[in-house]
Amino acid sequence: MTKYPKEFRAEAVKLVLEQGLTLNEASSKLGIPAGTLATWVSAAKSGGDKPAPGARTVPELETEIAKLRKELAEARMERDIIKKAGSVLCSGITARYAWIDEHKQKFPVAAACRAMGVSRTGFYDWRGRPPTVRQQENERLKLAIRAAHVQTRETYGVRRLKPELAAMGFTAGRDRIASLRRQMGIRCRQKRKFKATTNSAHALPVAENVLGQVFEPTAPNQVWTGDITYIPTDEGWLYLAGLKDVFSCEIVGYAMGERMTTELVSKALFRAVQYQRPPPGLIHHTDRGSQYCAKAYRDLQTQFKMKSSMSRKGNCFDNAPIESFWGTLKNELVHHRRYATRAEAEASIREYIEIFYNRQRRHSRLGNLAPAEFTQKYRESARAA
Known part of the structure; x- marks a missing residue:
């Protein structure tokens, strides 16, 4: 039976009681059984677990994350519309409106209009060529990149961002992701130097270097x-x-x-x-x-x-x-x-x-x-x- 640290249990309970996640959402996010989390929440409500002194409530970025999650859901819907519409995207505006009218019971009109590149109240007052499929995909990918950037606390570069986007349902190459990040002005948090704190100037016994910079264990707890x-x-x-x-x-x-x-x-x-x-x-x-x-x-x-x-x-x-x-x-x-x-x-x-x-x-x-x-x-x- 897996034992969870007290601190982890406390932080997990916060996700439900302070950040408003459901038991299923929080358990899925943390990779723990929903029943286990329910037991912790029940104990916290009855006074079994008290929050640590000075514990933060909702982090500053949670509001933005919630907003971006909603926008991301809309982006996924637009992606589904594009897949369904197929060749209609290459047709004229009239054909696009006909497709929207035919599928309005399945897809919200606003989302369908955005995906098809037309206005809800009429035709766009086009100033040039309408956006291409690639351009529309890039806009949706930009939204996903920004959501992932916030969810990962602005710490992921392109290499780690690629599998994060794939897990969200957006597949793209590194070069494309890097290019869109540059367009959006997104950067990882900058590194700073820091110094060691321990004091080795003493006369106490010192153990030999058994490890010798060979960091190659084959299992946990070695x-x-x-x-x-x-x-x-x-x-x-x-x-x-x-x-x-x-x-x-x-x-x-x-x-x-x-x-x-x-x-x-x-x-x-x-x-x-x-x-x-x-x-x-x-x-x-x-x-x-x-x-x-x-x-x-x-x-x-x-x-x-x-x-x-x-x-x-x-x-x-x-x-x-x-x-x-x-x-x-x-x-x-x-x-x-x-x-x-x-x-x-x-x-x-x-x-x-x-x-x-x-x-x-x-x-x-x-x-x-x-x-x-x-x-x-x-x-x-x-x-x-």
Whole structure:
């Protein structure tokens, strides 16, 4: 039976109680059983789950997403009309109006007029050639591109946007998508540099580099990489400790706090073990930060029968997987927000990890699947073998 983190359950309940999604819509979006979600919602209504302090309500983009979903549904209908109309699109305006009149019981007149390139109240006052089929398709594709751009939080380039559009029912090549994006002035959020936070200037014992930059596990829970980063808020720094599964790219454990301590990284490790239940022998790789070299943390690794591994001094590439996630988190979220409180930052980061990164964000290395979906498919395949 799958165990879900408390934070994920809380964010899932928000989709129903605060954002107005139905149980079926929310469960489909998150890839969890509707019955399970219904149980969580019922518990929340009765006071079983309380929202995290400072948790955000409806994100700023949700209103725009709702609007674009409606427009996208209209675009799909217009696409169906074009398929049905066929050669009529190449005929004169009179023939187009005749087709609309014949099919008005099946297709709304407004949508049919848009798809056929004519006015609802009469003929267009044409100033030149009417738009070609290709031009009409491009307009619908532009609408889909903008909807996908918003839904993916303005983080997808052309490579990842292509399968996202295909999942929405719009098939197009990379060059065509790139060209339309340029016409619309759409760009991904810009990258910014960030620096490391852990302190390796200490006399504590350091583990050897067992991993050796060989990031090639063959199953989940074989290699985890961990690190600490910081998030600026008006109250001061918020420190985030995380553990990433190298096989699935999933963030399996994380913790946030005001101080960068051994207790913080220990909370992240406990959380990962609680929900993943890794087998003995898992390689646990981090940098040489004093928090990870502390005896209390090394004792936890021994208790969980993990094999400790640490990066070479000053070599960030030895811990590239989790460093890559920090870059993604900051480029896609943190650098575009200003947090008034640590609680506000915690809620935002928790929602990003639990809802978007682990369960929705496509990874090219995973065949354009989200980490949770990739892991699920692997386990289903392993059970069937």
